[in-house]
Amino acid sequence: xxxxxxxxxxxxxxxxxxxxxxxxxxxxxxxxxxxxxxxxxxxxxxxxxxxxxxxxxxxxxxxxxxxxxxxxxxxxxxxxxxxxxxxxxxxxxxxxxxxxxxxxxxxxxxxxxxxxxxxxxxxxxxxxxxxxxxxxxxxxxxxxxxxxxxxxxxxxxxxxxxxxxxxxxxxxxxxxxxxxxxxxxxxxxxxxxxxxxxxxxxxxxxxxxxxxxxxxxxxxxxxxxxxxxxxxxxxxxxxxxxxxxxxxxxxxxxxxxxxxxxxxxxxxxxxxxxxxxxxxxxxxxxxxxxxxxxxxxxxxxxxxxxxxxxxxxxxxxxxxxxxxxxxxxxxxxxxxxxxxxxxxxxxxxxxxxxxxxxxxxxxxxxxxxxxxxxxxxxxxxxxxxxxxxxxxxxxxxxxxxxxxxxxxxxxxxxxxxxxxxxxxxxxxxxxxxxxxxxxxxxxxxxxxxxxxxxxxxxxxxxxxxxxxxxxxxxxxxxxxxxxxx
Amino acid sequence: xxxxxxxxxxxxxxxxxxxxxxxxxxxxxxxxxxxxxxxxxxxxxxxxxxxxxxxxxxxxxxxxxxxxxxxxxxxxxxxxxxxxxxxxxxxxxxxxxxxxxxxxxxxxxxxxxxxxxxxxxxxxxxxxxxx
Numbered sequence: 001x002x003x004x005x006x007x008x009x010x011x012x013x014x015x016x017x018x019x020x021x022x023x024x025x026x027x028x029x030x031x032x033x034x035x036x037x038x039x040x041x042x043x044x045x046x047x048x049x050x051x052x053x054x055x056x057x058x059x060x061x062x063x064x065x066x067x068x069x070x071x072x073x074x075x076x077x078x079x080x081x082x083x084x085x086x087x088x089x090x091x092x093x094x095x096x097x098x099x100x101x102x103x104x105x106x107x108x109x110x111x112x113x114x115x116x117x118x119x120x121x122x123x124x125x126x127x128x129x130x131x132x133x134x135x136x137x138x139x140x141x142x143x144x145x146x147x148x149x150x151x152x153x154x155x156x157x158x159x160x161x162x163x164x165x166x167x168x169x170x171x172x173x174x175x176x177x178x179x180x181x182x183x184x185x186x187x188x189x190x191x192x193x194x195x196x197x198x199x200x201x202x203x204x205x206x207x208x209x210x211x212x213x214x215x216x217x218x219x220x221x222x223x224x225x226x227x228x229x230x231x232x233x234x235x236x237x238x239x240x241x242x243x244x245x246x247x248x249x250x251x252x253x254x255x256x257x258x259x260x261x262x263x264x265x266x267x268x269x270x271x272x273x274x275x276x277x278x279x280x281x282x283x284x285x286x287x288x289x290x291x292x293x294x295x296x297x298x299x300x301x302x303x304x305x306x307x308x309x310x311x312x313x314x315x316x317x318x319x320x321x322x323x324x325x326x327x328x329x330x331x332x333x334x335x336x337x338x339x340x341x342x343x344x345x346x347x348x349x350x351x352x353x354x355x356x357x358x359x360x361x362x363x364x365x366x367x368x369x370x371x372x373x374x375x376x377x378x379x380x381x382x383x384x385x386x387x388x389x390x391x392x393x394x395x396x397x398x399x400x401x402x403x404x405x406x407x408x409x410x411x412x413x414x415x416x417x418x419x420x421x422x423x424x425x426x427x428x429x430x431x432x433x434x435x436x437x438x439x440x441x442x443x444x445x446x447x448x449x450x451x452x453x454x455x456x457x458x459x460x461x462x463x464x465x466x467x468x469x470x471x472x473x474x475x476x477x478x479x480x481x482x483x484x485x
Numbered sequence: 486x487x488x489x490x491x492x493x494x495x496x497x498x499x500x501x502x503x504x505x506x507x508x509x510x511x512x513x514x515x516x517x518x519x520x521x522x523x524x525x526x527x528x529x530x531x532x533x534x535x536x537x538x539x540x541x542x543x544x545x546x547x548x549x550x551x552x553x554x555x556x557x558x559x560x561x562x563x564x565x566x567x568x569x570x571x572x573x574x575x576x577x578x579x580x581x582x583x584x585x586x587x588x589x590x591x592x593x594x595x596x597x598x599x600x601x602x603x604x605x606x607x608x609x610x611x612x613x614x615x616x
Contacts, residue, residue: 085550108600111587115572118555123562132565146562148555155572169579184585191575192585194589196572205571214552214565344614376615443573443591459589461575 009119012398037087037140039080042096042152043073043131046148047238047333050099051076061177071176072188073159078178078467079192083200086469086477087485091139095196099160101130104168111186112158113175114195119205120146121217127484132219134201137484156192167223180467190465193455197469197476201483202457203445204234208246213240220483225432225444226255246444249370249436253429254447256482263430267423268452269416271298273362273386275307275396279409283399286417289450290373294347296384302415303360303384306335306407309400313340320349324356332404333357336412338396341366346385347376354383355468359384364393370436371450384414396434402417402458430475435457447475570592576600584615 008175043051053069063227065071075095083378087093096117102110116134120126124142136153138146147153175182178189204221206213213219222234227245231353234242245251254260273287291297308331310318312372321344324332331337337353341363363374367390374387388396400408423431431448445460454462456469456476469476477485529577552571560581577587590599 032590103597103600105600108576110596110600111575111577113569113572113574113593113596115569116567118564118566120562120564124560135564146564151566155569169577171579186577186585203565203573203591215554215563217563292586341616343616347615365571374615404553427545440522443589445573445591446589461587461589 013081026219036085037089039084039087039140040092040094041073041076041080042094044096044098045069045100049099052162053099057176061179061181063176063178065176072174075174075176076190076192078189080467081197082189082193082467083196087140087200087480089136089485091136091145093136093139093154093200094147094152095154095156097156097158100159101161102159103283104159104161106167107169107278109159109162109169109420111162111191112156112195114156114199115203116199116201116205117155118147118151119214119219120254125421128220128422129221130216130217131223132205133484134199134203136199141184141484154196156195156199158188162186166452177382180465182463184462187465189467190456191462193469193476194461197480201485202476203443204411206234206242208444209243211237211242211244211246213239219407221445224254224256224259224479224482226253227251228253228427228429242284246434247436248434250425250448251432252434252444252481253425253430254432254479255429256479258481259475260429261419262475262478263424263428265471266453266455266473266475267421267430269418270420270422270424270450271386271452272415272417273388274302274413274415275399275410276413277409277411279399279402280411281399282353283395283410287301287388287392287396289388289414290371292346292350292374292376292387292423294374294376294378294385295350295381297422298384298386298414300411300415300418302334303397304411304413305359307338307362307396307400307410307412308332308335308403308406308408309397318354319343323352329356331477332420333406334359335406335412336360336362337391338362338364338400340364340393341387345376346374346387347378347381350381350383350385351378354381359383359455360412362412362414363387364395364396365390373449386414391435396475423448423455451475475478574599 039431044365045051048403051069051073055068056066057068057071063071065074079148104110118135119132120135120138121132122129123138123146127141135147137432161168163169163171166299171351172185174188175185176188205219206222218235225234227237228249271289273289275284310320310328310332312318317340320344321341332353334357339349339361346363350361365387371389374385421428425431432444433446433448434444447455447457449458454464454475456465466473468474550608552568555566557563565592575587575589575597576596576599577585579585588599590596
């Protein structure tokens with residue numbers, strides 16, 4: 001159905017009917033979230049496909065639907081219910097939604113896309129003049145529906161072929177259960193919560209690659225996104241400065257009062273590695289590290305021991321992909337093992353150094369980049385593990401050149417920096433996602449991947465996310481409040 | 486002979502005509518159907534994956550994807566229809582070891598690029614990157 005043809009919507013349980021010429025969309029059922037805001041899912045699929053797919057399925061994870069289409073709709077409704085229970089607005093929020101074939105290959109796929117359909121400035125009661133607001137927020141602030149009549153506030157499309165065809169990431173597709181028990185599949189409700197948040201306003205409309213504003217007007221987002229090196233918000237920067245800050249590692253922070261106040265409630269202390277000891281020399285100091293999703297989390301007092309490299313490669317590197325030989329076992333026993341990333345899973349390396357008696361593991365990256373974490377799961381791993389950058393790895397290895405079989409004179413402490421929260425800048429503001437290596441389409445409209453615990457609005461959907469969008473677990477709603485929700 | 490060779494340039498022109506409707510319809514939020522004419526049988530059929538990709542690459546993007554200014558209202562309110570160019574896309578990739586990783590990117594072009602070139606490992610979050 002063309003969006004302009006969307007009928008006026010009613011609240012909960014409304015059924016939309018429309019007769020559109022041959023074989024195009026039929027409007028179908030829509031539901032609404034009960035709470036402070038009413039969110040309506042506008043089913044834009046034609047009969048027999050997408051939300052209306054009659055393929056029989058078994059109820060899963062609290063989703064009682066018995067057809068594929070109904071289960072999809074139930075998952076959408078759950079995400080809408082969560083946001084509806086969180087937000088406040090007198091204007092009904094419409095999400096135009098469909099499952100359609102999207103781009104995919106045998107090994108990759110577009111899961112879905114979403115965003116604000118329209119943006120508005122200088123509407124009645126607009127808090128800031130000459131500033132773009134997403135239409136859902138503009139409608140809340142105006143106290144009436146600002147969107148073009150019949151237009152949804154948010155548009156979303158999801159891949160109807162995902163996991164169902166050989167050329168579209170065959171195998172596990174979306175997990176349609178509502179109980180966050182997705183296993184290795186993709187939890188659709190979590191993805192929807194993330195995508196709907198973008199549509200509600202968790203995004204700038206300024207081009208973060210060129211820094212250009214739409215019609216030379218800033219987005220409401222831009223007042224709160226701070227270049228923390230220049231100490232100026234995006235509305236105060238030139239386009240070139242904005243573009244530059246978008247690719248400056250740790251260069252952008254969110255500076256909104258509500259998020260700032262909630263950060264200490266939500267984020268935990270930053271993990272660090274401190275190097276000291278008689279032989280540390282220039283390598284001594286505090287290092288940023290990525291956390292592991294396996295083994296014990298870092299804590300204080302730190303795990304402390306001689307840092308000893310595993311050497312099992314001709315060039316002097318150490319992968320620890322096989323059980324350690326006698327020499328390496330002697331080196332790491334009772335010490336912190338330094339290994340290189342590559343060839344095998346991080347958990348395999350951890351198992352091998354643990355079996356040799358190591359009390360901790362440091363993985364040095366094998367390619368340039370920013371600090372990142374160690375993925376994987378293995379309940380048998382009982383030692384802490386962290387990851388450092390390739391550059392830091394080179395610095396550390398230089399200090400380990402002269403060592404005995406059991407000692408290096410470089411002492412590593414793996415613990416917490418209680419003076420800094422994970423994913424924050426020096427002033428305690430949460431960082432936004434600004435990878436230093438150019439990645440097409442990477443968007444500053446995300447939180448940093450350094451936040452701990454993982455946040456819904458990081459650029460990747462993480463398996464440990466809950467369906468919560470508020471503190472003390474998550475900082476998505478505080479940001480939406482900062483911009484006016 | 487591989488399918489790409491079978492799909493001649495002439496056939497592609499014809500296919501694009503058939504596909505253009507469906508792709509633009511999809512951009513407007515409508516369900517589309519792509520069909521191709523089989524060179525050997527002359528009958529319409531669903532495209533093979535290679536054919537579909539070839540069509541995607543050759544079909545001009547619908548103009549509706551670009552942001553479009555709306556008429557200023559009497560009360561001075563100004564609006565823009567963003568269209569799909571400004572949407573954020575969630576892209577998932579399966580690595581050689583079978584593990585899935587996802588990334589959220591801005592814009593349709595970036596989504597297609599992410600499909601072809603998964604983000605460097607250091608751009609992905611640790612819960613997905615396992616080696």
